Structure formats: C-alpha cells, structure tokens
Amino acid sequence: MAAGYLLLAVGFRVEYDSVIPEVAALIFVGSVLAYIRPARWWLWGLGLGLGARLSEVVFPPAVPAGHALKEPSRPLPLPFGLTGNHAAEWLAGSLLITLFPLAGAAIGRLLRMAAGTPTRR
Numbered sequence: 001m002a003a004g005y006l007l008l009a010v011g012f013r014v015e016y017d018s019v020i021p022e023v024a025a026l027i028f029v030g031s032v033l034a035y036i037r038p039a040r041w042w043l044w045g046l047g048l049g050l051g052a053r054l055s056e057v058v059f060p061p062a063v064p065a066g067h068a069l070k071e072p073s074r075p076l077p078l079p080f081g082l083t084g085n086h087a088a089e090w091l092a093g094s095l096l097i098t099l100f101p102l103a104g105a106a107i108g109r110l111l112r113m114a115a116g117t118p119t120r121r
Contacts, residue, residue, distance in 0.1 A: 023100050026052060030104025031111065038112040045105035049098025 030048050034041035073085050080086035 022052075026097075026101045027104035027107070031108035032093035034105035034108030035112050036108075038109045041105040041109040042102065044108075045102030046098060048101035049094070052097050052101070053094045067084075 027050055030045050032050075033044040037044070076089050076092050077083055078085070078088055078092055
C-alpha cells in the first residue's frame with residue numbers, strides 16, 4: 001500500500017501532463033512484488049491500488065496550468081443514472097485505478113509460474 005501511495009503522491013507532483021509513467025510504474029511494481037511473493041498476488045494489486053487512491057485523497061494533485069485553460073472535465077459515464085453521483089464516480093475511479101496494479105500483479109504471478117521457480121507460502 002505504501003508503494004502505491006508513494007508512486008502517485010510523488011508522480012502527480014511532477015509537472016507533466018501524462019499519467020502514463022504512473023500507470024506504468026503501478027503495473028511494474030505490481031508485477032515485481034507478485035513475482036517475489038506470488039502466493040497472494042492479488043493482495044499486492046489491491047494494496048497498490050488502495051495506496052494510489054489514498055494518495056489522491058490525502059494529497060490531491062494540483063491542476064496543471066494547461067488543464068485550467070481547457071474545457072472542464074466531464075463526469076464518468078456511469079450506468080443506471082449514476083452519472084454525476086460523487087460517491088459512485090469515486091468508487092468507479094477507485095476500481096479503474098486498482099485494475100492497473102492488479103494486472104501487473106497477475107503478470108508477475110504468471111511470469112513466476114512460467115519460470116518454474118518454486119513458491120514459498
């Protein structure tokens with residue numbers, strides 16, 4: 001959880017306009033952690049995702065100057081009339097962010113299985 005927190009707490013403070021480095025770091029760290037300790041790979045993904053989401057809650061990123069000049073962001077298009085509901089959008093965003101480290105952890109687990117290295121419980 002601390003790794004996900006640090007990745008996004010530091011990553012979003014850098015002055016650039018792309019989230020690709022943060023997403024790549026979440027995937028990479030998730031795969032490395034799951035490769036090292038593959039028994040509960042899904043916990044690594046959930047922990048990284050939770051830490052990433054907490055970093056946004058505790059230290060919300062500042063809006064870059066380039067974004068302030070563009071049109072305002074639109075809400076997520078959610079089903080069942082939930083578009084515009086703040087709690088539903090926060091939960092959907094949390095799930096989206098958690099998918100990246102979970103995918104990385106699954107990749108790390110699969111790489112460990114492909115390597116044929118015995119796992120320790």
